[in-house]
Amino acid sequence: MRADALRRRTAVVQAARSLIAARGSDVALDAVADAAGVGIGTLYRNFDSRAALLDAVALAILDEVHAVTQEAAQALAHSPQDAWDDYVRRLVGLELGALTAALADHAGDALARDVREAQDRALDGVGSLLAAAQGEGLVRDDLTPLELVTAVGMITRPQPEAVRRAAPDLRERMVSILLQGLRPEQRGAR
Amino acid sequence: MRADALRRRTAVVQAARSLIAARGSDVALDAVADAAGVGIGTLYRNFDSRAALLDAVALAILDEVHAVTQEAAQALAHSPQDAWDDYVRRLVGLELGALTAALADHAGDALARDVREAQDRALDGVGSLLAAAQGEGLVRDDLTPLELVTAVGMITRPQPEAVRRAAPDLRERMVSILLQGLRPEQRGAR
DNA sequence: CAAAAGTGGAGAATATTCCTCCGCTTGTTT
DNA sequence: AAACAAGCGGAGGAATATTCTCCACTTTTG
Structure with a gap:
């Protein structure tokens, strides 16, 4: 090639990925081609159909999830709490919404098939990391990958758009809520 | 009338609301009419356009949010913790995703205009309830309506669909994470 | 029971979106 | 640096959606 x-x-x-993350998966393929700075013909030469493109996007994200997870597994041994928080923030940065x-x-x-394999691989990796984090008491025991x-x-x-304008730091706030929500249940809490 | x-x-x-909640806001209006058990003509007599229908859906939900919030305000005096948890669960039941x-x-x-008014009313109500809950120490102080x-x-x-099948109780699990995430930060937590 | 109000759904009109095709450009190899 | 293969762009036809109108018929209500 x-x-x-x-x-x-x-x-x-990448263009498809950010457009989907920003506006949902019903983007027009022309818009994707534009955003990528290529002609629509090029898009179709690489991806036979819309579904093929979506698969490629899913695959790319899943691979990054796996990579980030592996890195985090290394870091966890070093300074557990920081590594875990950092891991979750990195996952957030991967546009899993897309x-x-x-x-x-x-x-x-x-x-x-390849998407499914990537998915299994990613979830397996997350599972290991999660088990380790749970072992450290960083995360609720009942959480699944x-x-x-x-x-x-x-x-x-x-x-x-109105929400984004009214609360520009929304994502960071949600991360903070999520991180606390993932912690082991405090004794006495319902 | x-x-x-x-x-x-x-x-x-109501039909529009559940279809949107289940499959997103790009439902075909024919499908909505079908689900509601009415003809497409009836839909168009009541709502001049797709936008008008979406507004009506938003309005209906916002009104229910307001109503549920008022009820919760009553209950909060009685048994705070239970009332708060119950309130959040009720909000979840309202299909705010739609x-x-x-x-x-x-x-x-x-x-x-009427949607905006309903929105302001609802958010005001939530704000009061939230302030009360924060006063009780039930909820993190930095949370906004x-x-x-x-x-x-x-x-x-x-x-x-694959996720729904793999984890049928997902919503309940997310509620549990959310409830914990909303609690006041524990001392010592980062 | 009659008038007013409301109904359904075929189908025309309109948008969108998908995807092909091929003359031209760019990279690669020798 | 020439020649060949590989790749490109994007106009525009085909294929779907999706929206919305219209009016003969049905239902409610005073």
Whole structure:
């Protein structure tokens, strides 16, 4: 594959990813091509269909989740609390909301094999890290990997413009609430 | 207005509300009419346009938020902790995700006056309740009404079918995380 | 029971979105 | 630096949606 072609392919996936994160998975493919600075033809040469593009977006995100998780596993040994908080913040930075949206669009049809594999790999990794964090007493024992990823996905879904304007620091506030919500239940709490 | 006409109008709003809550605000109006058990003509007689219907949905939800909040204000005096938890759970039951979606669709154009008024009324009410709850030490002091409503909205956004199947109790789990996240920060916590 | 109010849903009109095609450009290889 | 392969852009036709109108018929209500 030609180097410039690969560059363009990546640009398309990234553009799709941010547009989906910002405005939901129903972006027009023309808009994606525009945002990526390529022609619509290039988009279609790389992705046979809208579904193929969404799969590529999901795959990219899942791979990054896995990578970030592996790094965090290293850091956890060093300074547990900081590493955990940092990990969650990094997950938030990955636009998991776009992942949710991309996968949701699949509704009926089955997931492509490679996406499913990436998903399993990512969730496995998160599971290990989570177990370690739980062992350290950093996180509630009943939390599952899927719940963690979904929770992060929820707080990164697109918000109405009016809300974004009224509370520009909303995401950071939600992260703070989430981090506290994930902590082990305090004794005496219901 | 004829009694049966009003019944149908309400049915349309409710149908739109649940469809939006379940699958996002881009539902086809035909589908809404179907779900409400009315003809598409009836839908259009009551709502001049898609935007008008979305406004009606937002209005209905906002009114219920206000009502639930008023009730909770009563209950709070009686047994604070239970009343607060119950209040949050009730908010979750109102499908605030549909509200977020309905408002998000407005993107550019300004909000209808009555929707804005209902929104102000609802947020004011939530503000009072929140202040009381904070006074009781039930809730973090830095939480704003908009943040509370948005957070509840986030955990009620539609999830991919695969996630719903893998974790049927997801919503309840998220409520549990949210409730803990909203509590006053524990001393020593970062 | 009659008038007024309301109904449904086929289908025209309108938007959108998808995707193909091919003359031209750019990268790569020798 | 030439020649070939690989890749590009984007106009525009095809395929869907989606919106909304219209009016003969049904239901409510005084």
